[in-house]
Amino acid sequence: xSTVKNTFFISHGSPTLSIDESLPARHFLKAWKEQVxxxxxxxxxxxxxxxxxDVPTVNVVQQNDVIYDFYNFPEQMxxxxxxxxxxxxxxxxxxxxxxxxxxxxxNEDTKRGLDHGAWVPLMLMYPEANIPVCQLSVQxxxxxxxxxxxxxxxxxxxxxGVLIIGSGSATHNLRALQFDGDSxxxxxxxxxxxxxxxxxxxxxxxxxxxEQKAPCPKKAHPWPDHFYPLHVAMGAAGxxxxxxxxxxxxxxxxxxxFIHYSANPSNATRGQQSRLxxxxTFFISHGSPTLSIDESLPARGFLQAWQTKVxxxxxxxxxxxxxxxxxxxxxxxxVQRNDTIHDFYGFPKQMYDxxxxxxxxxxxxxxxxDLLKAxxxxxxxxxxKRGLDHGAWVPLMLMYPEADIPVCQLSVQxxxxxxxxxxxxxxxxxxxxxGVLIIGSGSATHNLRALQFESSSxxxxxxxxxxxxxxxxxxxxxxxxxxxEQKAPHAKKAHPWPEHIYPLHVAMGAAGxxxxxxxxxxxxxxxALSYSSYRFKTSR
Numbered sequence: 001x002s003t004v005k006n007t008f009f010i011s012h013g014s015p016t017l018s019i020d021e022s023l024p025a026r027h028f029l030k031a032w033k034e035q036v037x038x039x040x041x042x043x044x045x046x047x048x049x050x051x052x053x054d055v056p057t058v059n060v061v062q063q064n065d066v067i068y069d070f071y072n073f074p075e076q077m078x079x080x081x082x083x084x085x086x087x088x089x090x091x092x093x094x095x096x097x098x099x100x101x102x103x104x105x106x107n108e109d110t111k112r113g114l115d116h117g118a119w120v121p122l123m124l125m126y127p128e129a130n131i132p133v134c135q136l137s138v139q140x141x142x143x144x145x146x147x148x149x150x151x152x153x154x155x156x157x158x159x160x161g162v163l164i165i166g167s168g169s170a171t172h173n174l175r176a177l178q179f180d181g182d183s184x185x186x187x188x189x190x191x192x193x194x195x196x197x198x199x200x201x202x203x204x205x206x207x208x209x210x211e212q213k214a215p216c217p218k219k220a221h222p223w224p225d226h227f228y229p230l231h232v233a234m235g236a237a238g239x240x241x242x243x244x245x246x247x248x249x250x251x252x253x254x255x256x257x258f259i260h261y262s263a264n265p266s267n268a269t270r271g272q273q274s275r276l277x278x279x280x281t282f283f284i285s286h287g288s289p290t291l292s293i294d295e296s297l298p299a300r301g302f303l304q305a306w307q308t309k310v311x312x313x314x315x316x317x318x319x320x321x322x323x324x325x326x327x328x329x330x331x332x333x334x335v336q337r338n339d340t341i342h343d344f345y346g347f348p349k350q351m352y353d354x355x356x357x358x359x360x361x362x363x364x365x366x367x368x369x370d371l372l373k374a375x376x377x378x379x380x381x382x383x384x385k386r387g388l389d390h391g392a393w394v395p396l397m398l399m400y401p402e403a404d405i406p407v408c409q410l411s412v413q414x415x416x417x418x419x420x421x422x423x424x425x426x427x428x429x430x431x432x433x434x435g436v437l438i439i440g441s442g443s444a445t446h447n448l449r450a451l452q453f454e455s456s457s458x459x460x461x462x463x464x465x466x467x468x469x470x471x472x473x474x475x476x477x478x479x480x481x482x483x484x485e486q487k488a489p490h491a492k493k494a495h496p497w498p499e500h501i502y503p504l505h506v507a508m509g510a511a512g513x514x515x516x517x518x519x520x521x522x523x524x525x526x527x528a529l530s531y532s533s534y535r536f537k538t539s540r
Contacts, residue, residue, distance in 0.1 A: 151235020
């Protein structure tokens with residue numbers, strides 16, 4: 001019998017999650033089996049915020065109907081189907097476990113199908129609809145502790161191969177939605193941050209008593225129906241489980257957070273945050289903006305194969321250091337949604353139609369600022385309007401075309417040195433343990449005046465510099481790279497201005513002095529523009 005050690009809480013947000021391709025949460029759920037939970041469960045028990053009863057109730061059916069429990073939405077949503085088989089044996093097992101744990105009344109509903117809190121996320125997560133599903137109701141007249149104890153009673157199901165999913169919303173106040181706003185409501189952000197901290201620190205009793213412990217609880221949840229599924233998932237995981245934030249985004253500025261509970265005991269102290277670690281950093285040569293459309297460029301194919309051949313791990317967020325943002329002091333973009341900056345001129349019109357609407361990463365931006373200031377950098381600025389320049393969005397569009405991973409951009413300081421940028425990277429190294437993928441985006445060589453548009457041969461000075469850089473990196477001579485102006489051949493010819501090599505220093509510094517460099521791609525364009533790209537692998 002397979003064992004499922006994890007339980008999940010999913011914020012299902014608006015019913016439009018079923019059709020709206022612009023929602024990052026939709027892409028997150030569609031990647032569920034490949035990137036979040038690869039194990040196939042025997043059956044699924046879902047606790048939805050849209051089924052409220054006086055006593056715990058399970059649906060006992062052979063085949064689940066789809067309940068369209070929403071009104072005045074696009075007509076196409078009422079044609080969607082999710083014909084998952086029922087799980088009557090699981091329903092009876094749920095009833096047995098709850099009864100044995102002291103719940104004196106547990107009802108069976110032999111007609112009810114799946115409401116949209118169940119079928120909408122499941123349709124994205126398991127589109128084949130071939131896993132048996134049972135739904136369990138919530139009791140809004142009870143409290144968080146009641147639902148936590150329900151979860152505790154259901155914990156044995158994990159050893160029987162049952163995936164337990166609570167489906168609600170981290171915040172749920174429909175009257176407070178801001179249909180024309182682009183900023184997150186302060187009360188929603190405060191509650192959401194409190195919830196995240198409480199869960200990741202293992203303060204589950206505080207979450208059980210959120211009405212007394214959390215800021216703005218009545219504003220975040222005028223009714224508790226969408227919050228109680230979290231308590232069930234939390235209880236089923238157990239008091240020693242470690243919580244992990246696996247996705248966060250907002251819709252109508254108040255919805256979506258996803259929490260994953262790992263029931264695997266860890267060696268860490270209870271309450272310590274369980275995090276995804278990203279041990280590699282990367283430097284990518286993005287070359288010409290035509291990389292965005294030119295199918296003949298080998299570098300384009302390399303980046304398109306990123307997730308399958310280079311780096312299969314899905315990061316929590318991405319920090320990109322692009323050569324195309326130069327500022328007096330380090331600056332981070334602090335936005336909820338990244339605009340696409342077309343910072344190039346005289347190129348084919350189709351390039352100006354390209355979009356990369358990745359969510360912003362404001363929490364990551366603030367973390368970057370804190371780390372840099374703690375390292376002694378006195379001035380770190382926040383830019384609340386800037387999106388992603390082409391040094392960021394062009395490679396990311398090829399690497400992560402779904403545009404569903406939060407991205408923050410950090411600037412370079414052209415008037416400083418390689419060592420300065422290496423130290424910026426060192427200061428940012430803790431981000432790797434927090435699931436952040438650090439990418440420096442520049443060019444191994446970058447002298448636009450020396451490009452040879454009609455030549456098929458590589459300029460000797462470019463080749464000599466590129467070979468020197470490769471040897472220095474692969475041999476671990478990072479100090480030589482920090483002082484490339486004095487150490488490398490044709491340094492001024494390869495980089496008349498240093499902005500396109502400094503992102504490499506940041507990636508190198510974030511990897512650490514003992515990291516091993518690896519050349520992961522090499523190609524040329526216009527006889528002088530190197531696409532050499534590197535991975536820096538950190539030993540644990």
